[in-house]
Amino acid sequence: MKTALTIAGFDPTGGAGVQQDLKVFHHFGVYGLSVLSAMTAQNTFEIRDIKAIDKKFLEEQLFTILSDIRPDALKTGMLFSKDAVRVVINVVKGYDLQNLVIDPVTISTTGTGLIENGALDLIMNELFPLAKVITPNIYEASILSGVRVEDEEGMQRAAEVLKKTGAETIIITGGHFKDTAEQIEAKSETLDLLYDGKDFKYYRDVKMDGEYHGTGCAFSAAITAFLAMGGSVPEAVERTKKFISISIKNAHDFGKGMRLLNI
Ligand code: PLP
Numbered sequence: 001m002k003t004a005l006t007i008a009g010f011d012p013t014g015g016a017g018v019q020q021d022l023k024v025f026h027h028f029g030v031y032g033l034s035v036l037s038a039m040t041a042q043n044t045f046e047i048r049d050i051k052a053i054d055k056k057f058l059e060e061q062l063f064t065i066l067s068d069i070r071p072d073a074l075k076t077g078m079l080f081s082k083d084a085v086r087v088v089i090n091v092v093k094g095y096d097l098q099n100l101v102i103d104p105v106t107i108s109t110t111g112t113g114l115i116e117n118g119a120l121d122l123i124m125n126e127l128f129p130l131a132k133v134i135t136p137n138i139y140e141a142s143i144l145s146g147v148r149v150e151d152e153e154g155m156q157r158a159a160e161v162l163k164k165t166g167a168e169t170i171i172i173t174g175g176h177f178k179d180t181a182e183q184i185e186a187k188s189e190t191l192d193l194l195y196d197g198k199d200f201k202y203y204r205d206v207k208m209d210g211e212y213h214g215t216g217c218a219f220s221a222a223i224t225a226f227l228a229m230g231g232s233v234p235e236a237v238e239r240t241k242k243f244i245s246i247s248i249k250n251a252h253d254f255g256k257g258m259r260l261l262n263i
Helices: 017-027 055-066 082-095 119-130 136-145 152-163 183-187 215-228 231-251
Strands: 003-010 031-042 047-052 073-076 101-102 169-173 189-195 201-206
Touching: 003 055, 017 031, 017 215, 031 055, 031 082, 055 082, 055 183, 073 183, 073 215, 082 119, 101 215, 119 136, 136 152, 136 169, 152 169, 152 189, 152 201, 169 215, 169 231, 189 231, 201 231, 215 231
Parallel strands: 003 031, 003 073, 073 101
Antiparallel strands: 031 047, 169 189, 189 201
16 A cells, blocks of 8 residues: 655644545545644634644654655645744655655635745745645745736746746646636636646636635645555546545535535
């Protein structure tokens, strides 16, 4: 059985962060390992507090597990602090870890910042060059690239800028596109873009109404699972999109806010 490691935050709803990642790994038959980088007090409509795991303990978690098991792929989610980003950079380099997927988490759908000032720059400048795949959404792609991503052309320009960081493959997820008049007429769609430095490949899907928690986490976790199994990135994206669509269609509404993916 293949293994995948997630380095991410704790979310009591289980709809995002490490628990979501573990559910996704399990769904695809990959054994999940997890290391906690931050904790949140949150429900389906708000995040009330965040605590970073201290640097020494984050290091200890990683050194301990990695001195025993070498994951076939790994992903990062809510790293939150600059210290955590530095630890991950050192560990990925020190253990020469392959198949790194980076979800550059910035802000929750409910509007809470999930990263400390300066940590995103560090992720972009020093962690992206080590990545097999990065999965910013259009909001994150805009901040990171400095290109305002509002349409397909903007998506492509942002992908080109992000490719220069050294990341092998860029996937910009457009599930959060604001509907343009054209999209509304065309029944509204989500658009994801894959760029490997040569070709732009678009993936289109029908956009589902409503707010869903943890779609970015589930997306990057599924890509990580496919990489652990030795799959190619384009095939991974194809299958991940189908998986996310089904999880959204069957989502739970246990809480008062966002729906939780059914995985
Ligand atoms: N909590 C944790 C631990 C996360 O990792 C994330 C996103 O990555 C969120 C909350 C926010 O998720 P969403 O914006 O999908 O609600």
